[in-house]
Amino acid sequence: MVIEFQDIHKHYGASVANRGISFRVEPGRIHGILGENGAGKSTLMKILSGYTVKTSGRILFDGRPVEYGTPAAALDLGIGMLYQEPLDFLPLTVLENFMLGQASGFLQSRAYYERKLEEWCRQLGFQLNPGLPVGKLTLGERQQLELLRFLTLGVDVLILDEPTTGISPVQKEVLFEALKRLASQGKTLLIVSHKLEDVEALCDRVTVLCDGAVAGNLDAPFDTEQVLGMMFGTPPAPPPRCTASLGSTVLSFEEVSATGGRAGLTRGSASFRRGEVVGLAGLEGSGQGPFLRLAAGLEEPLGGLIRLGERVMNGLDPLEFRRSGVTFLPTARLEEGLVPGLTLSEHFALAFHDRTFVIPWNEVTSWTEKRIDRFRIRGRADSPVESLSGGNQQRILLSLVPEAPIVLLLEQPTRGLDLESARWFWQQLQGLCANGTTILFSSAELDEILRVSHRVLVFYNGSIVLNVKTDETDFNQLGRAIAGKV
Amino acid sequence: MREKSETLKGIAVELCMSLGVVLAFTTAVLLLAKAPPLQGYRYLLEGSLGSWTKIAQVLTVWVPLTLCACGLQYTFRIGLWNIGVEGQVFMGAMGATAALRWGVGSEFPLLWLVLSALAGALSGGVWALLAGLLKSKGGVNEIFGGLGLNFVAQSISLWLIFGPWKRPGIASMSGTEPFPPELWLPSLEGWRVSPHALLFTVAVILGTGRLLQSTRIGLALKAVGGNVRAAPLFGLHAGRWMLLAMVLGGGLAGLAGTFQVTGVYHRLIPSISSQYGYLALLVVMLANYRLLWIPFIAFFFAALNVGSIQLPMMLQVDSSLSGVIQGALVLATLLVHGWREKAAERRDAETARRAGGERHA
Numbered sequence: 001m002v003i004e005f006q007d008i009h010k011h012y013g014a015s016v017a018n019r020g021i022s023f024r025v026e027p028g029r030i031h032g033i034l035g036e037n038g039a040g041k042s043t044l045m046k047i048l049s050g051y052t053v054k055t056s057g058r059i060l061f062d063g064r065p066v067e068y069g070t071p072a073a074a075l076d077l078g079i080g081m082l083y084q085e086p087l088d089f090l091p092l093t094v095l096e097n098f099m100l101g102q103a104s105g106f107l108q109s110r111a112y113y114e115r116k117l118e119e120w121c122r123q124l125g126f127q128l129n130p131g132l133p134v135g136k137l138t139l140g141e142r143q144q145l146e147l148l149r150f151l152t153l154g155v156d157v158l159i160l161d162e163p164t165t166g167i168s169p170v171q172k173e174v175l176f177e178a179l180k181r182l183a184s185q186g187k188t189l190l191i192v193s194h195k196l197e198d199v200e201a202l203c204d205r206v207t208v209l210c211d212g213a214v215a216g217n218l219d220a221p222f223d224t225e226q227v228l229g230m231m232f233g234t235p236p237a238p239p240p241r242c243t244a245s246l247g248s249t250v251l252s253f254e255e256v257s258a259t260g261g262r263a264g265l266t267r268g269s270a271s272f273r274r275g276e277v278v279g280l281a282g283l284e285g286s287g288q289g290p291f292l293r294l295a296a297g298l299e300e301p302l303g304g305l306i307r308l309g310e311r312v313m314n315g316l317d318p319l320e321f322r323r324s325g326v327t328f329l330p331t332a333r334l335e336e337g338l339v340p341g342l343t344l345s346e347h348f349a350l351a352f353h354d355r356t357f358v359i360p361w362n363e364v365t366s367w368t369e370k371r372i373d374r375f376r377i378r379g380r381a382d383s384p385v386e387s388l389s390g391g392n393q394q395r396i397l398l399s400l401v402p403e404a405p406i407v408l409l410l411e412q413p414t415r416g417l418d419l420e421s422a423r424w425f426w427q428q429l430q431g432l433c434a435n436g437t438t439i440l441f442s443s444a445e446l447d448e449i450l451r452v453s454h455r456v457l458v459f460y461n462g463s464i465v466l467n468v469k470t471d472e473t474d475f476n477q478l479g480r481a482i483a484g485k486v
Numbered sequence: 487m488r489e490k491s492e493t494l495k496g497i498a499v500e501l502c503m504s505l506g507v508v509l510a511f512t513t514a515v516l517l518l519a520k521a522p523p524l525q526g527y528r529y530l531l532e533g534s535l536g537s538w539t540k541i542a543q544v545l546t547v548w549v550p551l552t553l554c555a556c557g558l559q560y561t562f563r564i565g566l567w568n569i570g571v572e573g574q575v576f577m578g579a580m581g582a583t584a585a586l587r588w589g590v591g592s593e594f595p596l597l598w599l600v601l602s603a604l605a606g607a608l609s610g611g612v613w614a615l616l617a618g619l620l621k622s623k624g625g626v627n628e629i630f631g632g633l634g635l636n637f638v639a640q641s642i643s644l645w646l647i648f649g650p651w652k653r654p655g656i657a658s659m660s661g662t663e664p665f666p667p668e669l670w671l672p673s674l675e676g677w678r679v680s681p682h683a684l685l686f687t688v689a690v691i692l693g694t695g696r697l698l699q700s701t702r703i704g705l706a707l708k709a710v711g712g713n714v715r716a717a718p719l720f721g722l723h724a725g726r727w728m729l730l731a732m733v734l735g736g737g738l739a740g741l742a743g744t745f746q747v748t749g750v751y752h753r754l755i756p757s758i759s760s761q762y763g764y765l766a767l768l769v770v771m772l773a774n775y776r777l778l779w780i781p782f783i784a785f786f787f788a789a790l791n792v793g794s795i796q797l798p799m800m801l802q803v804d805s806s807l808s809g810v811i812q813g814a815l816v817l818a819t820l821l822v823h824g825w826r827e828k829a830a831e832r833r834d835a836e837t838a839r840r841a842g843g844e845r846h847a
Contacts, residue, residue, distance in 0.1 A: 337719060357703075
């Protein structure tokens with residue numbers, strides 16, 4: 001199906017997300033939509049998938065103008081969208097999720113759908129256990145399931161929103177193979193991304209959006225400089241590594257075991273020095289999550305010792321960790337890090353005005369405004385946090401970090417951020433590191449880890465399989481370790 | 487977009503629609519009961535607001551209802567459903583009675599009245615704390631815990647009335663031996679309501695507002711209620727704040743029970759709470775969890791309760807008609823509110839589309 005956007009506008013109140021977007025998407029090809037955070041790509045895709053209604057403009061399918069306003073109506077027209085967070089039912093099994101929406105009638109033959117699921121999996125090279133609850137799957141597997149569900153519903157056009165965010169390199173490869181196969185079968189694929197490497201590896205054509213408008217269309221092979229130029233004006237330089245000299249040991253794990261996540265942690269030992277930046281690499285769910293939560297005191301170890309300086313921290317509650325200078329920024333910002341419903345001011349009052357009983361709201365507001373300025377947050381003191389974009393929520397989290405934390409733990413800190421935002425984020429972190437803060441962060445991007453950290457820990461199936469200085473390793477060694485080959 | 491339904495006009499429209507639904511429903515019920523509806527409404531009105539004595543009666547109901555509803559503000563703010571208010575009122579009444587029994591014949595009745603209030607608040611608070619601990623330590627949902635404790639509290643009160651605290655000679659449903667008048671909360675000449683209780687309740691409303699609006703307690707309750715998982719990152723001990731909210735809510739419910747003993751019945755009776763605990767839940771829901779509305783809605787509910795008392799005599803209609811109206815009102819309000827929200831969303835989408843169309847035509 002040929003999709004044509006003609007002069008699409010979308011206003012949210014006074015703010016404009018799309019201002020006159022026009023371009024054409026051909027069938028049988030993988031079309032990338034590139035742009036930094038807030039460029040308007042998600043909005044445009046939400047319009048196409050019926051999730052929101054455009055303010056003006058026309059959408060044409062095969063030359064015919066179409067009007068619809070719900071995801072169900074879009075699905076009837078053959079359009080399905082995979083969101084970053086799959087819209088599935090966690091307590092149900094893979095098979096039950098698969099059957100939802102397509103099985104009709106009172107008696108549903110599970111065997112029939114199990115065969116059907118198996119067949120699709122084989123066709124696309126996916127491996128899904130039909131009996132497993134979806135809550136136990138990795139993000140990548142949930143994405144595969146969602147993809148299959150849409151295909152069985154007979155969609156012609158598939159929209160994928162940042163499909164490689166939060167999935168492992170292996171899953172990414174499987175996904176890319178599947179997408180290429182689907183394109184060759186004549187499906188129209190739209191990939192929303194701000195990751196150049198993904199787009200370069202996958203797309204036949206890209207449309208670059210900048211500030212709500214089309215900055216240009218390019219065909220493969222892409223010229224990286226040109227694409228970056230369209231996205232940002234000038235290409236950003238990668239963030240430099242922090243060069244502070246390392247001090248004494250501030251945090252150590254001795255043979256620590258714990259449950260949590262998919263793999264838990266098995267007899268993990270490592271120590272971290274003052275001013276050190278350490279990247280935690282590994283497939284999602286290999287033990288990095290529990291490791292960070294153990295270090296933050298949010299989970300309790302089953303065995304082993306966790307020390308902050310000389311002090312054994314086992315069994316102490318998270319508030320004691322926090323008082324001792326440990327700060328944790330989770331990746332699920334709205335679920336774990338911020339409080340939906342509270343304004344920015346209220347967050348700052350919570351974090352920084354814990355000594356006074358009556359809150360000095362005037363003081364808090366002016367303090368909040370200063371922080372908004374300093375951390376370049378796009379929002380007002382009285383905006384509820386959930387009304388801000390993901391990138392801005394991440395900035396709020398960073399702005400809530402106490403003045404000079406001893407240990408800063410970050411879970412996938414740049415997930416979902418565009419290059420410019422990620423670069424800015426790391427500049428801030430390196431300012432902290434220069435003042436002696438030890439930074440531990442997990443990331444799915446090996447590039448990022450190699451660029452900014454002094455040392456890398458590689459997790460595989462709950463164990464730390466590699467602990468190496470960044471200067472003494474390379475992409476290949478890390479890649480092998482991530483896959484369990486040391 | 488959400489603010490739209492919060493404007494004065496929006497609220498007025500919703501109120502009128504809800505009242506219309508309730509009026510239609512209640513009229514239907516009255517017709518089914520073969521009672522003349524207009525007469526019924528007249529008796530309701532006259533029976534509650536017809537004279538100063540009636541209004542004073544309404545206020546005696548208003549005090550415990552408002553106290554319970556204010557207490558529920560704390561627990562709702564942190565996301566807990568404190569169904570156990572009813573039992574906390576019972577415990578408060580028992581705590582107050584226990585204190586007053588000590589004070590019979592004392593030379594300082596005022597001291598004992600103050601002590602009874604403290605004992606009442608403490609008993610209600612401890613009873614709520616129990617529900618909170620059941621949740622935090624035992625993993626028992628506070629709704630089930632509270633409901634269970636309600637029955638326990640009621641049973642204890644019956645046991646006390648028919649056992650250790652029974653009237654000399656004979657145990658009776660009419661309750662324990664009345665206290666001597668010097669242990670009654672003083673009321674004005676000809677009024678049955680105590681000005682102290684009224685003033686105290688007003689102070690509680692103002693204090694609750696201030697506490698929730700501008701102190702760390704209010705902010706912490708809101709934060710934990712908004713996202714339990716983020717609480718430790720802000721240095722908040724979620725479990726402890728939940729217990730504090732329960733204790734505050736239970737304490738106020740306990741004071742409501744105290745007032746029932748010292749200000750209204752002057753003894754412990756089996757139905758000392760008059761179900762004000764459950765009614766307060768309806769008040770808070772109808773107020774959409776907003777403190778500002780609570781005193782007014784509580785007054786309206788109290789008026790319905792008092793007004794319906796004479797219905798059986800005048801019209802041979804059961805006095806539970808007030809319950810029918812109260813329940814229907816809450817349901818109708820929730821319904822109208824939800825319906826209008828949906829309509830507003832649709833309208834917003836439509837105007838946005840049209841405005842955009844004109845701009846780019």
